[in-house]
């Protein structure tokens with residue numbers, strides 16, 4: 001049994017010794033086992049890696065603080081919730097808000113003594129953090145774009161239903177974070193917890209669900225454990241194609257681990273969708289690998305047992321066969337920026353947020369601007385899965401007022417930037433992420449400024465090319481679905497991947513190992529120029545790099561590590 005399995009088993013439904021850990025004023029950390037349990041409550045212990053060595057020299061403990069992830073099913077939050085997130089970021093965290101690649105809010109830099117108050121205030125705003133992390137179902141995603149089709153409300157509803165259905169039932173969350181000291185004492189005598197779906201050891205590993213409405217695949221459905229593709233007839237959702245077994249994470253040098261795109265399992269009706277989700281979770285709970293966390297995700301269960309076996313296992317649990325999948329077509333996995341109008345006449349504004357990080361500077365007071373907008377906005381703030389934001393459901397008579405505020409605070413859809421930047425995404429990485437091997441969020445903007453010169457030279461300013469970077473191979477920015485993907489291998493060093501599909505339907509392939517940051521522009525320049533000169537009409541960059549022979553196509557996760565054309569890194 002993996003270490004985490006023992007910790008879960010002994011935790012009494014995720015309690016562990018968290019109450020004692022929080023009360024311990026001698027250290028800014030919680031115990032080692034509790035660091036695993038806080039994840040189920042949406043909290044990660046971290047330390048500032050920029051000053052780790054310096055503190056070690058001074059014999060000080062690391063500068064511990066906590067990251068808190070706030071679940072936002074489908075990414076939909078209200079202006080009041082936005083104002084609360086903004087206040088919490090300033091009062092208890094580091095003054096920034098991170099919009100994540102799964103449509104959640106993240107706060108960084110919350111110290112232990114502020115944790116409980118922060119979680120309580122998040123819950124007061126009717127958002128929560130339970131199951132934002134941990135071996136359970138995470139934030140359920142949904143296309144955030146109601147302008148995209150009339151059926152969007154039905155998709156959002158399913159995302160919410162699945163999120164509610166798969167939320168852990170343990171009262172530990174309430175007990176630890178939301179009750180006063182009196183309540184905590186009283187809790188001990190209450191009824192024992194029951195987890196009707198998960199049981200006491202929860203899932204073998206994290207689990208991710210998504211709902212998508214074609215033609216937009218802006219949620220990267222195939223990177224998720226379980227997905228639902230809306231099948232629409234006469235403006236009505238008649239059912240869902242169910243996808244299973246996607247995931248990005250892998251480990252450098254370990255070919256037993258690999259990113260994998262989900263398979264289509266079949267079609268279900270709207271009434272069946274939630275029970276199908278439960279059945280998929282139950283099969284993974286029983287058959288997922290609990291001995292090796294590196295092979296524990298649903299993608300490996302399906303890879304090992306086969307999709308036919310998996311379909312049978314799900315059908316046995318739901319008690320009826322799934323129907324054959326219906327035709328569908330995705331066209332892109334990027335966001336739409338600027339103004340769009342929906343069928344009701346309401347307006348939506350897609351706002352570009354570079355790498356999802358929002359903060360105020362003198363030249364660019366982004367959070368202040370959004371605060372002023374939240375004070376007058378009557379619709380939603382929708383977080384996109386590409387770390388951007390949609391100001392949604394703006395009545396026509398309000399549009400000018402919102403536009404004036406966007407202008408005043410320099411907020412926009414990135415129209416004056418290159419399409420390369422608008423299609424960029426980077427994970428957090430340094431200094432907070434304990435797993436990062438290289439910079440990502442702090443470096444990609446600069447790299448794109450350098451690449452912009454090439455893009456301008458090649459006449460590709462307005463060409464959508466999806467570029468993504470992560471600080472390690474875990475894949476939080478879904479780099480293997482970027483037409484250009486960088487994955488950190490060490491300080492200032494990245495593996496470069498090419499050849500992913502523009503609609504998120506094909507994984508990329510390793511083009512060059514261990515490229516130093518200073519070599520990246522010279523490595524990509526000839527390929528971008530070649531693309532500009534020799535592409536076919538409508539051909540996307542990822543497709544071109546395969547046709548032109550830069551990389552072979554990856555046709556399935558299990559051949560991601562094969563057919564690599566080895567190239568030596570060009571030393572500058």
Ligand code: SRM
Nearest residue numbers: 100101102104247248249250426427428432433474475476
């Ligand atoms: Fe992630 C672990 C950040 C989306 C795959 N991820 C982490 C941790 C918590 C590091 C850790 O375990 O100590 C990172 C915290 C960094 C920090 O300082 O904030 C982290 N992941 C993120 C976020 C914030 C990246 C971002 O810049 O937006 C995303 C938060 C999503 C959310 O709101 O729930 C985030 N992570 C993803 C995605 C993308 C997605 O879900 O669409 C993936 C790839 C898809 C997948 O799950 O396969 C992803 N994160 C991982 C993995 C690798 C899992 C695996 O199967 O191997 C880890 C490491 C792990 O679980 O052991 C990880």
Ligand code: SF4
Nearest residue numbers: 427433436471472476
């Ligand atoms: Fe951290 Fe790696 Fe995820 Fe980036 S991809 S946030 S470096 S775990």
